[in-house]
Amino acid sequence: MSRLGSLGARLYRGEVGYDFVGKRKIWYAISILITITAIVGLGVRGLNMGIEFSGGAVFTTPKTSISETHARVKAEEASSHPALVQKLGNGTLRIQISELDTKQSVKVQEKLASDLDMKTSEINTQLVGPSWGEEVASKAWLGLAIFMVLVVIYLAIAFELRMAIAALISLIHDLSITVGIYALVGFEVTPGTVIGLLTILGYSLYDTVVVFDGLKESTRGITKQSRSTYSEFANRSLNGTLVRSINTTIVALMPVAALLFIGGGFLGAGMLNDISLALFVGLAAGAYSSIFIATPLVVDFKEREPQMRALTKRVLAKRAAAEAKGAPEMEFEPDETTERDDDDESGYGGDSRGAATAGTTGTRSQPASRARGRGRPSGKRR
Known part of the structure; x- marks a missing residue:
């Protein structure tokens, strides 16, 4: 295990x-x-906030060897706004610029085409409204x-x-x-x-x-x-x-x-x-x-x-009385439904009834509930 x-x-x-x-x-x-x-x-x-919430434009270029850093610099120069550039799997660039209207996006598209050495018609422009x-x-x-x-x-x-x-x-x-x-x-x-x-x-x-x-x-x-x-x-x-x-x-x-x-x-x-x-x-x-x-x-x-306040008082009073007698009260006493065999490594399926007499011939296993008082001075259940 x-x-x-x-x-x-x-x-x-x-x-x-x-x-x-x-x-x-x-x-x-x-x-x-x-x-x-x-x-x-x-x-x-x-x-x-993305352009879906603030509004803006998304420019998609054809396949190119231009780096994302270079494209971002050119896009920010053209728009005077922060740009987000991503290199897509097919080699194209996706340039996202917030807060651009239709007139501004046309100017940015033309400027990007000039700076990136592309045709204006090759750059796809998509406008997104904030609504x-x-x-x-x-x-x-x-x-x-x-x-x-x-x-x-x-x-x-x-x-x-x-x-x-x-x-x-x-x-x-x-x-x-x-x-x-x-x-x-x-x-x-x-x-x-x-x-x-x-x-x-x-x-x-x-x-x-x-x-x-x-x-x-x-x-x-x-x-x-x-x-x-x-x-x-x-x-x-x-x-x-x-x-x-x-x-x-x-x-x-x-x-x-x-x-x-x-x-x-x-x-x-x-x-x-x-x-x-x-x-x-x-x-x-x-x-x-x-x-x-x-x-x-x-x-x-x-x-x-x-x-619960009354319960806490009872528990503390009982423990104080037990400590005064020199027999500290256990915090959790095992009961019939929660007892487990300590030698069972799984910890979830063992039954500890009769564990103390395991391997002893002729000794009958007793129910776990009868052994609860063992280890106490009087041997009686409380």
């Missing part, structure tokens, strides 16, 4: 774990710092609002309202970071960017829903016991799904990284950059927020309830 799989089994059984919930103030501070940096970048640099981009943006905002409302309703029904609010906050956190990084990197915002941003909404919620489902199952009837607090159950549930979240995130990031670094970096495919950067940042931020933001927020919300 792989080391990662073995670690996942140990996390699932509760043998090892990291106190994610207990250190939530650190994660909150890191997220606030990242979010502020993204917002500052967005306010200072702003988004580099189309505004329509796309308005529909994207409408779709985002509808999606968030439906997410809150669904999670409130499937889980509870506090979990829905925590998931919504983590989703806004992911979108803010993605948009801020777009501003800092300076990538052009195109309809492909909008598609990427809308796509990451589902990915951002995937890990969060997985963790919430495990948390819901593990905390069912939590107020009827006095062994562990809500935060301890939440932390144990989070550790149990940690490796699964890491694996699914890595698998999802690998093809997106190939699009971003290979397709966009080496092949110069601009549209791939627009979609892949949004997906890459959104997936990474979604995995982070599901572990470090969403679940700790649920704990903060839940521990304000009177029932």
Whole structure:
């Protein structure tokens, strides 16, 4: 069995774990710092809107050996505006210049033909008006609002309202970071960017829903016991799904990284950059927020309830009494449904009943529930 799989089994059984919930103030501070940096970048640099949103012209030249740098310099001299030049696979150049009207585009086309030693008729010109981009943006905002409302309703029904609010906050956190990084990197915002941003909404919620489902199952009837607090159950549930979240995130990031670094970096495919950067940042931020933001927020919300406050007092009082007697209380006591054989490397299918007597002839295995009191001074169940 792989080391990662073995670690996942140990996390699932509760043998090892990291106190994610207990250190939530650190994660909150890191997220606030990242979010502020993204917002500052967005306010200072702003988004580099494509011609679909700002309007402009796209010039396509015939097959040529002219470099992208030379063509960009000539295009900026001809138009007095920043130009984006891409070398297409068939050897042609795609020159994109924003904020050009029809009269200006004709002059730029003639100037480009003269500077690049081409005929004016050989350069194809396509004008794009800003109204189309505004329509796309308005529909994207409408779709985002509808999606968030439906997410809150669904999670409130499937889980509870506090979990829905925590998931919504983590989703806004992911979108803010993605948009801020777009501003800092300076990538052009195109309809492909909008598609990427809308796509990451589902990915951002995937890990969060997985963790919430495990948390819901593990905390069912939590107020009827006095062994562990809500935060301890939440932390144990989070550790149990940690490796699964890491694996699914890595698998999802690998093809997106190939699009971003290979397709966009080496092949110069601009549209791939627009979609892949949004997906890459959104997936990474979604995995982070599901572990470090969403679940700790649920704990903060839940521990304000009177029932959970009373539970915490009972647990702490019981542990203080046990420590006073010199017999510290276990944080998590195994029960019949969660006990596993420590020698089972898979960690998911072993049954530990009778493990202590395995290999002893003539000894009958006892149910696990009867062995719960072993190791205590009185030998009695509490």
